[in-house]
Amino acid sequence: MAMIKDLAQVNADLQEQKEQVSTDDYKMITFSLGGKDYGVDIMNVKEIAKADKFTYVPNAASFVKGVYNLRGDIIPIIDLRSFFHLPLDQKEDGQENMLILRIDDRVYGTIVDKIDKVVPINSENIQPPHPIFGDINIKFISGVVEKQGNLYIILDVVRIFSQNKEEEKPRPTIAETGGTAYQAPEQAPAQPVVSGAALGFVQENLGALRHFYTSLVNENWVNRRFGEWAATHTDADIQLKNVVEAENFLASFDSPFTGAFWDDDYAGLVKNILPELPSNNIQVWNLGCGKGYETYSFACILKQRYPDGHIKIWANDNDIMAISQAPNQVFDLEEVPEYCRPFMASGKNGYSFNQTIKDSVVFEYHDILNDNPLPDLDFILARDILSFLSVRDQEKIIDAFTEKLKSRGMVILGKNEQLQGGEWLSVASDPISAYLRNS
Secondary structure: OHHHHHHHHHHHHHHHHHHOOOHOOHHHHHHHHEOEEEEEHHHEEEEEEEEEOOOOOOOOOEEEEEEEEEEEEEEEEEEEHHHHHOOOOOOOOEEEEEEEEEEEEEEEEEEEEEEEEEEEEEEHHHHOOOOOOOOOOHHHHEEEEEEHHHHEEOOHHHHHHHHHHHHHHOOOOOOOOOOOHHHHHHHOOOOOOOOOOHHHHHHHHHHHHHOOOOOOOOOOHHHHHHHHHOOOOOOOOOOOOOOHHHHHOOOOOOOOOOOOOOHHHHHHHHHOOOOOOOEEEEEEEEOOOOOHHHHHHHHHHHHHHOOOOOOEEEEEOOOOHHHHHHHHHHHHHHHHHHHHHEEEEOOOOOOOOHHHHHHEEEEOOOOOOOOOOOEEEEEEEEEEEEHHHHHHHHHHHHHHHHHHEEEEEEEEOOOOOOOOOOOOEEEEOOOEEEEEEOO
């Protein structure tokens, strides 16, 4: 009974602090993870709670504790300790401490070791994080601050729980190809590398700030981009000092139509490079499918290219909110590109994909770094995925490509990614990077 009163008092204090926020520069809820002090913006905290019973989610990542019924609302529960690979503080009574966060219009539960108090601070005292600071990825830290002898790491919970927003970037235009067959444009000459050491530091900071790792998959683009960057920056400014600068460096990396339907021109280019297949049973693996726009685009292209084919697409993503929305998307017809419209069905709330397309796609919450129990594949769609894995994990996934892909099967990568080795035959590059397994 005392615990319930304590929670009620803390929640009342939380509401009072929110109402007073206009007179204070910045306030945060503080808590501990793995023996260190952390904070989050008070305006992202809906309430605090305790719970010991969560509903298991099949195929969920290790940091997903499950889902929880919060007064009638079913919310996902993320264990921040597991998310950041920190040691777990086992509770004797089994009751977990939870911060209930509101990010835009969504609510999440996060498990922490201990919830402390509301701490007001002056935002001018917040210092930027350093790549070597803390036990967690720097891209999830918005700053660090000292208050009354305690050093707090301020988490950027909006970035943690809204990573799908990174997909909403300007769409590059598709150049005219001059004919029905796809012809790769001439590559621009690589810019000279100013300094090997400077390039090495840029590569390290891309990994620390944006989780982008230079390897044989992308080093041609990185070298070319570094030459452009060095030509427009002084020696003092050439290094990437924060997330914004890292994102500016990577601004031209993404493939066309990331997180959106592929337009008719791009779809035509993809269709033109698809090979003849020996069987009508067509198996596809789509890594990082997000909300399914790319998956649906490819499904419609496959149905047009192989009208008698029996298509099955295994669409995976580790964004639990995106993957849960993907199967039930509803659109206005004008939002859908022309080549997709023959596969749409009208409903009371708008248009959705017809049953043929829906039956061809299996959306699954899945971390591709775990086991991938898939059949032999005709196509692998992995645009702009490999570069955001560690070099070791890139090698692991490419090995999975080799193991799962049929002879003469096709891999479609991001436009600035490539595969090396005699087993891969390049069939297209920029804006589509595609390879046939040459064995």
